[in-house]
Amino acid sequence: MADPQAIEQRVNRGLLNQWYPVLPSWAVAGTPVGITRLSENLVLWRDAGGAIHALEDRCPHRGARLSLGWNLDDRLACWYHGIEVDGTGTVRRVPAVDRCPLEGRQAVKRYPVQEVRGGIFVYFGDDAHPEPCPLQLPEALISDEHGAILCFAHWHCNWRYAVDNVMDPMHGAYLHAVSHSMAAGDKSATMQMRKTPTGMIFEKTNQRDVNFDWTEFGDTGAMWLRLAIPYRANAGPGGSFGISGFVTPVDEDNCTVFFWRTRQCTGWVRDVWQFMYRTKLEGLHWAVLEQDRTVLENMAPNARSREFLYQHDTGLARLRRVMEKKAEAQLDTLAQAQAKTAGIEHVHVRTLSS
Numbered sequence: 001m002a003d004p005q006a007i008e009q010r011v012n013r014g015l016l017n018q019w020y021p022v023l024p025s026w027a028v029a030g031t032p033v034g035i036t037r038l039s040e041n042l043v044l045w046r047d048a049g050g051a052i053h054a055l056e057d058r059c060p061h062r063g064a065r066l067s068l069g070w071n072l073d074d075r076l077a078c079w080y081h082g083i084e085v086d087g088t089g090t091v092r093r094v095p096a097v098d099r100c101p102l103e104g105r106q107a108v109k110r111y112p113v114q115e116v117r118g119g120i121f122v123y124f125g126d127d128a129h130p131e132p133c134p135l136q137l138p139e140a141l142i143s144d145e146h147g148a149i150l151c152f153a154h155w156h157c158n159w160r161y162a163v164d165n166v167m168d169p170m171h172g173a174y175l176h177a178v179s180h181s182m183a184a185g186d187k188s189a190t191m192q193m194r195k196t197p198t199g200m201i202f203e204k205t206n207q208r209d210v211n212f213d214w215t216e217f218g219d220t221g222a223m224w225l226r227l228a229i230p231y232r233a234n235a236g237p238g239g240s241f242g243i244s245g246f247v248t249p250v251d252e253d254n255c256t257v258f259f260w261r262t263r264q265c266t267g268w269v270r271d272v273w274q275f276m277y278r279t280k281l282e283g284l285h286w287a288v289l290e291q292d293r294t295v296l297e298n299m300a301p302n303a304r305s306r307e308f309l310y311q312h313d314t315g316l317a318r319l320r321r322v323m324e325k326k327a328e329a330q331l332d333t334l335a336q337a338q339a340k341t342a343g344i345e346h347v348h349v350r351t352l353s354s
Contacts, residue, residue, distance in 0.1 A: 002331035012158060012326040014038035014249035017129040017330060018221040021119045021246050021258040024152045028052055028120060032076055034067025038124050039251045043067040047074050052113045053087035054122050060091060060107035066109030084226060117141050118150045119258055121222065126330065128337040136198075136220035138244045140262035147270040148244075149277055151259045153289060157296045159255035160304070160320075162247040165292055166225040167316040172212030175295060179217050182229065185211035191312055203244060209240065215317055222246065261285065 014020070014037075015084040023039050025042065032045040034057045043066045055076070057067050064080035075086040084093040089108035096098035112123040112132040123132035140146040155162060165171065170189060176182040189204040198215065203214035211229045216226040224248075228240040242262040249255050263273050300306065309317055 002328045002335070006331055007324055009328045010331060011160065011323050012249075012252045014159065015323060015330065016124050016126045018133065018219075019114070019123050020248040021222075021223070022054075022122045022248060022256070023120045024150055024258075025115055025118045025120055030071050031318060032067045032069060032071055032341045034065055036250050037122070037256075040124070040251050041065075041136045042122065043076065044113075044120065045071050045076060045162075052110035052115060052120055054088055054113045055085065055087070055113075058105055058108060059083050059085070060102065060105070061094075066108075073297070117148045117260060119152075119260075122237075124301045126334050128334050132222045135222055136228050137222065138218065138224055140226075140242050140244055140264070141260055144183070144265050145266060146242075146262050147266075147274055148260045148262045149274065149282075150291065151257075151261060151282075151285065153257050153293065153299060154250070155255050155293050156253065157255060157299065158252055159247045159249040160323075161296045161299060162255055162257055162292075163319065164316040165296060166227070166245055166247075167202060167215055167217065167319050168216050168313070169202065169227070169315075174312040175291050176288050179284070182211050182288070183215070188198070189312070191314060193318060200315070200318065202318075215315065217315075219322075244349050257289075259289070276299070307338050 007353060010016075016038070020037065022035060022042070022322045023033070028044050030046060032042050032043050034041065036042075037042065042052045042054050046052055051338040055066065057065050059066055059069075059080060061078065062082055063082045063133050063176060064078055066076045066078055066085060069079040070077045072084060075084045075092055077084045082095045083091060083102070084095070085108055086092050087110070088106060089110040090106045091102045093105065094102055107255045114121045114135055116137060121135060123135075125132065129316055141148055151227055170191070172179075173185055173187045181187040185207055190205055192203060192205050194201045194203070196218070198218040198220050200217065201214055201216045203351065207213050209228075212227060212229055218222070218226065227245075229240045231241050240263075241263075244260040246256055246258040247257070256262050263270075263278065
């Protein structure tokens with residue numbers, strides 16, 4: 001059984017063996033881009049065909065950042081000594097030395113990548129699960145019946161605070177009380193939990209389609225949170241305004257948030273909504289996100305260890321337990337795999353010595 005401190009550290013840094021959005025698509029063009037996600041350093045770039053590649057941001061020669069180097073289409077060249085590494089992490093050329101033994105070796109970790117609705121998703125696996133699991137996303141992000149616009153931000157707080165915030169529908173009636181879309185509704189509620197095939201829904205029992213009245217957690221190869229906020233008629237056609245949200249750890253003190261703003265609409269209706277969003281609504285929504293960011297970045301030190309939770313916090317408490325269980329299972333599986341490998345190596349050494 002994994003040590004409680006190790007479980008806490010794993011959750012704080014980010015659960016493995018799943019997909020996370022790491023950047024909006026517009027952030028990666030020709031120049032290599034270096035980022036930190038889940039406390040791991042990555043470099044991303046596009047080849048001539050527009051496909052994105054992701055590697056560990058480390059040259060296998062001396063450890064210089066590949067993100068400081070040059071994009072040679074299907075490979076990167078290190079700025080320090082020109083070592084060329086392709087999208088699989090294999091060293092293709094060492095220009096300073098003839099017949100260098102480093103050539104042909106897969107010496108850098110490769111990260112699987114998918115691009116969806118203007119976001120770049122990367123799979124983070126441990127040694128026991130290097131191959132990616134399937135990525136299934138909320139319907140609003142894969143259906144042609146929905147328009148979707150991505151909002152991306154960097155917050156200076158642990159990612160768990162951002163997840164807790166979305167799993168807490170009641171804060172909308174207080175923190176966002178002057179918002180154009182969350183000013184209505186009761187300031188007290190009884191909450192309930194419902195299981196779903198992919199996770200759970202936490203919701204108010206006495207109010208629906210008035211404010212931020214419910215939130216859904218899904219675990220489908222990526223962990224996501226979904227909610228809907230009703231719009232007044234003057235916000236244009238398309239029904240309720242949906243949010244499909246993801247939080248990606250940067251390190252234990254920082255995270256990135258990805259909120260796809262969605263509406264079920266097509267054709268000219270989608271065009272009208274997207275125009276209204278860009279010209280009128282986007283600034284209002286950023287103001288709401290700034291309220292969240294301000295509170296979360298200024299939480300008391302070690303806030304989670306000094307909480308007094310009540311009935312409205314059942315959703316986030318349940319989700320915390322889910323994440324801790326996943327971390328424990330991952331650490332146990334990895335420890336068993338490492339023990340098995342160590343046992344095989346021990347037998348191999350004994351065989352050779354005899």
